[in-house]
Amino acid sequence: MPNFIDRRLNPKDKSLGNRQRFLRRARDELKRAINERVRSGKIDTADQDQLIPIPRKGIGEPTFQRAPHSGRREEVLPGNKTFGTGDRIPRPAAGSGKGSDPSSSGDGEDDFQFALSREEVLDLFFEDLELPDLVKLNLKEVVTFRPRRAGFTMSGNPTSISVGRTMFNSFGRRIALRRPKQSEIDAAAAELLKLEGERRPSAATQQRIAALREEIAMLARRRKLIPYIDPLDIRFNRFEPQPVPNANAVMFCLMDVSGSMGEREKDLAKRFFVLLHLFLKRRYAKTDIVFIRHTHEASEVDEDTFFYSTQSGGTVVSTALEEMLRVVRERYPAKEWNIYAAQASDGDNIPNDSERCVSILDKTLMRLCQYYAYVEIIDERESEMFRHADNGTSLWNAYREVSAEWPNFEMTRIAKPSDIYPVFHELFAKAPAPAKRG
């Protein structure tokens, strides 16, 4: 008799520790891949589970291996069909699989995919944004759910018993199984009583009495066997968790796409937009994104056009603000939507337009917006020069007025990813949900 052991209930994730070690090891590669995804992917998918391909080189396990096609070797193969001794077969072109050495082949060289959870993706994404821990936690937090009725179920807790449905089932079953009613028994008993009351019962009556007794006993037994309510009848109300529909938010991404905005500027801007979007997504059940790009004229575009196509022309910032105002009036009434705006620019503007921007913001837009963030993307070399808030481009100087006036207007200059967070500082420091305006 052997020793049988059932190990199925043993803890499963024996290799969890190894997985973590591997993640740490492949961290640099993964981070590069994630940043690449953020650069090339859509804004609203930045925080989903991702399959990341990892090139083998970063995580190789070298050993001394024989070079596959060097020197002389002789291989024995099965299934000869037409070859005779001394036949020569031309060497297949490089790259075709034939003739590979079976002893060293193993896994093949293809990269393999690594599935990262949302949590892990965000960790890597946050890494060089230098967010405080509390904020990271906030962003990772999932929306709350509220239970919602969704039919009935066979199991549940007693408090959620559905009496109506239970009785409905019980009634059906009682009819189907022909459970005797009390009135039937009562009728039989009454008849029996009457017959028994007779002074001199005839043989027929005697028989009838016996039959009645039997019937009553049978009916009673039947009633006992077929219960009024069977555990089978019981139904419970079923609830499904449903995300709480908070409120709706719309996020306006405004960006200058004139020639002066290069790859680097756009990449930084994108990270900035992604972060704002993550924040909004956490707080609102439904978030829309509107992309408005501008040169000397502004237009609403889709995400791809926004980030990847260039347009030539001058720079008139106010056009973007006007376009945004138009979209808000048309589609996003401030009563129903929380409006967030993020503007990225390199600070260029034609003379005299900056004043116009200020007046648009001051008079209308800032009244409608929940929050307005402006980032000016500068060269890393310039960051020294612009250390003080006082000196800057015309747009910067103009916006400082707005900033002084409106507490929900944030502005900053960024030269590298870690500069982005301070813009959101106010936003994240706030208490849970921003007050809804009537």
Added chain:
Amino acid sequence: MEKRSKTSPLLFTSSDWNFDDLSRAYDAIKEIAVDELRLDFYPNQIEVISSQQMLDAYSSIGMPLMYQHWSFGKHFVHESNLYRKGRMGLAYELVINSNPCITYLMEENTMALQTLVIAHASFGHNHFFKNNYLFQQWTDAGAILAYMEFAKSYIARCEERYGPTAVEAVLDAAHALMPQAVFRYRRRPRLSVEREQARIRERLEHEERTFSDLWRTLPQSAEAGVPREAETDISERQTAIEYPEENLLYFLEKYSPVLKAWQREILRIVRVIAQYFYPQRQTKVMNEGCATFVHYTIMNRLFDKGQISEGTMLEVLQNHSNVVFQPTFDDPRYGGLNPYTLGFNMMRDIQRICTQPTAEDRDWFPDFAGNGDWCGTLLDAWATHRDESFIRQFLSPALIRDMRLFSLQEEASDPYYEVTAIHDERGYERVRSRLADNYDVGVTQPDIQAVDADLKGDRKLRIKHTVHHGTTLVEETRNETLRYIQRLWGHEVSMVGIDGTTDKTLYEVSTKELGEKA
């Protein structure tokens, strides 16, 4: 159930398994294994696991206990990806060369499959582990589990003490040298876990007992004695080295001038594990062949005795033929000779030669052709051969014809391959001996040895690679591995490739030229 056992001799009827059926089937198999096949095996321990646990076991090279390292995580991810995509099925079982012999069964298997697997692993492999001379000589089945337990906890303790990164650095380097970490000719070092642990405990306790913070405050002059001591230590070591040494990890463990005691211990652990797996690498064909032959014979006997139904037998045969499926060389599924097929075919062939020999067989195998005792012949072959010698001895012309084996020569300088032998009178010998060569680890493993290290001088370690038949190493991984050796050695490491026949130097690299990680 009682009804069934009275009226029908069937061991089981349902395709779902349960522990009662398993144990009944086990007993029936054991009866055949002991009485008819005369197998001799370690006591069995059979464990049922889920597919997830099977994947776990896979990634830690099949050991139930393993220390933690990122590469196992990598293999796990890789294998579970393949598995989930459906590109790879899981093995139905996993068996460990230990005493008692542990067999893992997958819970998804049907009862028929479980029976097959028990016959295959718990009797076939188990018998082979216990009786083959390589395993007897090089591994210690009774001690391996306890040793792994020790290794795991030792490395975990090291991680706590010295940090996971430091431990990982040593393990990475040690893993790179694993194929070069076996003694091929010397006796295996006996492992006794108790002794091992006692040795380490003593050393640690001594360190802790004699540690005194005061010593650090002693004036410098007292410390001057230390280097001198170290120097004598080094010269002792220098004289103790025997060249050449093919077990590079052993060499580094003993003579590296920079490693600390715990690092040497880790090298030792990796080396012991490599040594433990060394016989398995040399007996793939025989081991799988033996297990396949055993399950095939046992299942057929069970069927003959009416203990399993026709339906069960069909399922068994279907699985069996999947296992021994051998695509031909021009088939897209071809991935080398299937060791199961080759081993199984050879053993069936031996059985045939013993019972119904042809004139040709009598010619080729005069010592056992027609002796009638196939069981004894096989038991003897299983005990005294490894793949290379087994093929050299037992591959018959009949089987070469059956499998239509041919040998193909590849010369790097030629634009063609040449067929050097096929299944004809002139070719049998050559096919047989080439096939045997291809299973000879002495031929398939590069010949790499440490030949010189000047501990007193510049401490440069010289490694020699003897190149046979012009087969060189893949440069990229060679250089990476050399860097790892340097990490363990602490000083320059150089490697020369010398042609085995002409003694010409083919290449020479040194970690100095390679520089730090590219």
